[in-house]
Amino acid sequence: MSALILEGRPLAQKMRASLAGRIAAFKRSSGRTPALAIIAADDNPVTSAYIRAKLKACAAVGIKAAVHAMPPVEGAILSLIGTLGRDDAVDGIILVRPFPNDADPRRVAEAIPPAKDAEGMSPANYGATFLTKTYAEAASGILPCTAFAVIELLRSAEVPIAGRTATVVGRSNILGKPAAHLLNILDATVTLAHSRTPRLESRLAAADIVVACLGRPRFIRGSWLKQGAVVLDAGINSVDGRICGDVDFESACKTASVITPVPGGVGPVTTAVLLSNVVRLAERRLAA
Ligand SMILES: NC(=O)c1ccc[n+]([C@@H]2O[C@H](COP(=O)([O-])OP(=O)(O)OC[C@H]3O[C@@H](n4cnc5c(N)ncnc54)[C@H](OP(=O)(O)O)[C@@H]3O)[C@@H](O)[C@H]2O)c1
Structure with missing residues (x-):
């Protein structure tokens, strides 16, 4: 038997295309573009490729993405999350994995406001997932x-x-x-x-x-x-x-x-889901 190769790009493309109208409507209503903050506290070939892919995908659909390079220190990361959480122009926050050894994943998840939690890892969003x-x-x-x-x-x-x-x-x-x-x-x-x-x-x-x-x-x-x-x-x-x-x-x-x-x-589908999460968070904050 020779397996069917299930490529991710066609599905990712479809998911991204379905976001175009929603992003345009968000821009019209809010006067700004949905925005993702990417916190990067580690530097290796896999994370660099990951970040490049996210930036390219955000640019392609019209999401503003900014990379925040940080020292691998929990206090500094939590403080940045606090700042981004208070910034009205930021809709989604992610911290690139693997986490630095100094940062406790649970404390990071607890620090990310559920309304800006683009990876669904805050206790409120994660708990809600498991209640479904x-x-x-x-x-x-x-x-x-x-x-x-x-x-x-x-x-x-x-x-x-x-x-x-x-x-x-x-x-x-x-x-x-x-x-x-x-x-x-x-x-x-x-x-x-x-x-x-x-x-x-x-x-x-x-x-x-x-x-x-x-x-x-x-x-x-x-x-x-x-x-x-x-x-x-x-x-x-x-x-x-x-x-x-x-x-x-x-x-x-x-x-x-x-x-x-x-x-x-x-x-590629993971990236499309991230974009979709950011748009959903942006829409929810606008409607709140
Ligand atoms: N495609 C994407 O977009 C995407 C996104 C995120 C992650 N990833 C990739 O997915 C992989 C897993 O990531 P993660 O963050 O979930 O990793 P992780 O936190 O390191 O967890 C790895 C899991 O695998 C288990 N494991 C390790 N060695 C094993 C073995 N020999 N036999 C059976 N189970 C074993 C571990 O068991 P214990 O719990 O017992 O330690 C642990 O539960 C990585 O390659 C990562 O780069 C891909």
Whole structure:
């Protein structure tokens, strides 16, 4: 079997196109453009590529984006978040991951005002996500971008989810955990695997849908997958200057029926979800 390659760009393009009218209406009503503040406290090839992609995408749809380069110090980051939170011209705030060692992700999440929380990680937005019982309800909130991107990609490819077995590998708050919740409310039976999960290969062998988000380059082998599995690879790793996912793409293509490439799969959709979150936050503040 040779898998269908599920590219992210067509869906990302569609999502971005659907924002154009809303951004124009926001500009007419508010007299300004929606604005995203990107706090960058780490400098490495993956984060630099991440920031470049966000800036380009914002410019393409007419969102004003500003990068705030910061020292990797929690106090300074929290103080900047406070300033951005009080700035009426800022609609969304994100802090680029990985977080500096000195910054506690929970304190950062608590500092970001829910009304400007473009990644859905403030306790109010994150809690609201996990209180949802239907996908429509979840999708009307501010969701963690990559988790939502993974599920939207599955839905765009019309992959059946209800009644299927799904294994999410990686249980981070930003990605694996909310992705598992969204699959769960879409009626998949979900295993949320992590670094202490015994016999990971057997959990994968039983999975109709695999979401890889463990941050280990090419870790998941094609021979571990169920024949015909649908594989969403959210991993972004830099190996010898090249970006690769958490799944060994070459071997997985022989077993999977559908697989996302890295780069070009989950990443572009994640960016489109971020844009959509910023526009939604801007609209909500205007209406408040
Ligand atoms: N596509 C995108 O736009 C996007 C956005 C965000 C992140 N990412 C990428 O997604 C990946 C995960 O990011 P993250 O922020 O969720 O990472 P993270 O916070 O480091 O979490 C990694 C998770 O993977 C688990 N894990 C690590 N090694 C494992 C193993 N050998 N077997 C099973 N589970 C294992 C960890 O388990 P424990 O909990 O037991 O430690 C943890 O739950 C990274 O490659 C990151 O760059 C992509």
